[in-house]
Amino acid sequence: MAAVYKKKYPIPMPDDAEIIDRRGKKLARWTNGKGQERTAEVLDDGRVQFVSDYWYIRYTDASGKMRRQSTGCRDKRTAEKVLADILSNVEKVKAGVMSQSEVAAVGHLDTPLDKHIKDYLADLAVKMIRGRRVSPKHIRHVRKELGRVVRECDFKTLRDIDRQALQRWMDKLARTPREPDDPDSHPLSARTINMHRSAVAAFCNWCVADGRLIANPLAGLPKAEESGPARKRRALTEDEIARLLKAAQERPLRDALTIRRGKNKGKLLAKVNCEERQRLERVGRERTLVYKFMILTGLRRGEVASLTVGALCLDETNPYVRIEGKHAKSGRAATLPLRGDLADDLCKHVDRLVGGGKAAPDTPLFDIDWRNLLRTFNLDLAAAGIPKRDAQGRTVDVHCLRHTFATLLARNGVSPSVAQKLMRHSDIRLTMNTYTHLHLADTANAVAALPTI
Known part of the structure; x- marks a missing residue:
C-alpha cells in the first residue's frame, strides 16, 4: 500500500x-x-x-x-x-499508455540541468576514444560551451531544452557583434557557433543513451553555414623560417639580458650567472628544434607533445619517427621519415636529454610548456619581425608550421599523392587546397619549366 x-x-x-x-x-x-x-x-x-x-x-x-x-x-x-x-x-x-523507460525519463525532466551536466562531464572524464581518455582541455571547452548555452537560452531543466529557442540563439549570435560598442567587432564565426550547437546536441544524445530523455529535442537543428575557413592561415617563407629559428634560439637568453627600465633600458647588460645562461641556451636550442621538427614532419602540436624517445628510430638507414594511433588525430598509427640533418639534431638532443646515458623509451622527447606554446610562438614571431597578420588578413600560428611543410613539399616538386600521404590526409583536396599555399611566382616557374615547342 x-x-x-x-x-x-x-x-x-x-x-x-x-x-x-x-x-x-x-x-x-x-x-x-x-x-x-x-x-x-x-x-x-x-x-x-x-x-x-x-x-x-x-x-x-x-x-x-x-x-x-x-x-x-x-x-x-x-x-x-x-x-x-x-x-x-x-x-x-x-x-x-507509457513505457517504463518513458516513465524513467519523465523523472529526470525537472531535475536541474546543472546536475545532468555534472554527471555528463564526469562520464566524459572516464570515456575512452581510440584508446585514450578525453582530454581535460576538451572537457573544459564542453563545460564552457554548455554553460553559455544554458545561461543565455535560460534552460533550467531538460524540459526547457527547445530546438526553436536554440535556433534563435544561434541566429542572434551570427548577427550580433561580440562587442556591440566596438565598430570593428564582428559576430562569432559560424564554426564557433556550431561548436556550441554540437556540445549541446552531444549532451542531449548522452541523456537519451542514459535514459534521461526519450528523444533528442534538438534533432533536425541545422548547423550554421560555414562558407569558408574560420581562420585564413599562411605558410612561412624560407627567409621567415630562418628568422624564426634564429629568434627562438636567441630570445630566452636575450630577454634575460635585456634591461627593462632606467637609463640602460633595452640594452643587454643584465647580470645572468653561468648556470642560468646555460639553462636559457638549452631552452632556446630545444624550442628551435621543436619548430624545425614540426616544419620538417608536418606533425601537429598535440602529436609532437605525445612523442617519447622510444618513438624515434635514428639508427636506421632511413631514420623515422612513429606516431601511435591513440595520439594521431586520425586515430591511425603512422611512420614518418626524418631528414638527415633533423635526425642528427635529434640524436644530439637525446644525448643532452640524458647526459650521455641511455634514455628510457617512455622519456618525453621534448620538455617544453605545451599549454603556453602559442604565446611563446607569438613572442618568437615578434622577435623575428614576422607579422602575425599580413595585408591579406592571413595569420600565422603554430599550426602554420604544418601548412609550411605542405607548401615546401609542393614547391620542391613532391607529387600530390606523396604529399597527401606525408600529411596523413584522407582527402587530397585538403592537402592541396587548404594546406598548400602557392603564389604566382611558384606557378610561373612551373610554366617556365615546360619544354620549348
Whole structure:
C-alpha cells in the first residue's frame, strides 16, 4: 500500500545532550556538528529516536515490486504530490499508455540541468576514444560551451531544452557583434557557433543513451553555414623560417639580458650567472628544434607533445619517427621519415636529454610548456619581425608550421599523392587546397619549366 512517511531509527545518546521533559515525554536536546539544534525522543534503552528531515514514500510499481525512496521534500503535502505523480505514471504503464523507460525519463525532466551536466562531464572524464581518455582541455571547452548555452537560452531543466529557442540563439549570435560598442567587432564565426550547437546536441544524445530523455529535442537543428575557413592561415617563407629559428634560439637568453627600465633600458647588460645562461641556451636550442621538427614532419602540436624517445628510430638507414594511433588525430598509427640533418639534431638532443646515458623509451622527447606554446610562438614571431597578420588578413600560428611543410613539399616538386600521404590526409583536396599555399611566382616557374615547342 502506498504511503508517505519519515524514517525513524535509534542512535546513541549524544554526549552533550540535555534531557528535557515536554508534555510528559522525555526528550534529548543537543547541537549537531553543523551547529543546528536537534531534539529527539529518549527510548527506554537510553538511545534516542532519530527522525529524518525528509519525507519518504512507499509504493508498488507496475511490475508489482515494492519501492521505497526519498522525495527530497521537507513538506508532507509536497511529498504527497510526488507520490501521486508516481502512482499516476504506474497506472499509465499498466494501461500501456507509457513505457517504463518513458516513465524513467519523465523523472529526470525537472531535475536541474546543472546536475545532468555534472554527471555528463564526469562520464566524459572516464570515456575512452581510440584508446585514450578525453582530454581535460576538451572537457573544459564542453563545460564552457554548455554553460553559455544554458545561461543565455535560460534552460533550467531538460524540459526547457527547445530546438526553436536554440535556433534563435544561434541566429542572434551570427548577427550580433561580440562587442556591440566596438565598430570593428564582428559576430562569432559560424564554426564557433556550431561548436556550441554540437556540445549541446552531444549532451542531449548522452541523456537519451542514459535514459534521461526519450528523444533528442534538438534533432533536425541545422548547423550554421560555414562558407569558408574560420581562420585564413599562411605558410612561412624560407627567409621567415630562418628568422624564426634564429629568434627562438636567441630570445630566452636575450630577454634575460635585456634591461627593462632606467637609463640602460633595452640594452643587454643584465647580470645572468653561468648556470642560468646555460639553462636559457638549452631552452632556446630545444624550442628551435621543436619548430624545425614540426616544419620538417608536418606533425601537429598535440602529436609532437605525445612523442617519447622510444618513438624515434635514428639508427636506421632511413631514420623515422612513429606516431601511435591513440595520439594521431586520425586515430591511425603512422611512420614518418626524418631528414638527415633533423635526425642528427635529434640524436644530439637525446644525448643532452640524458647526459650521455641511455634514455628510457617512455622519456618525453621534448620538455617544453605545451599549454603556453602559442604565446611563446607569438613572442618568437615578434622577435623575428614576422607579422602575425599580413595585408591579406592571413595569420600565422603554430599550426602554420604544418601548412609550411605542405607548401615546401609542393614547391620542391613532391607529387600530390606523396604529399597527401606525408600529411596523413584522407582527402587530397585538403592537402592541396587548404594546406598548400602557392603564389604566382611558384606557378610561373612551373610554366617556365615546360619544354620549348
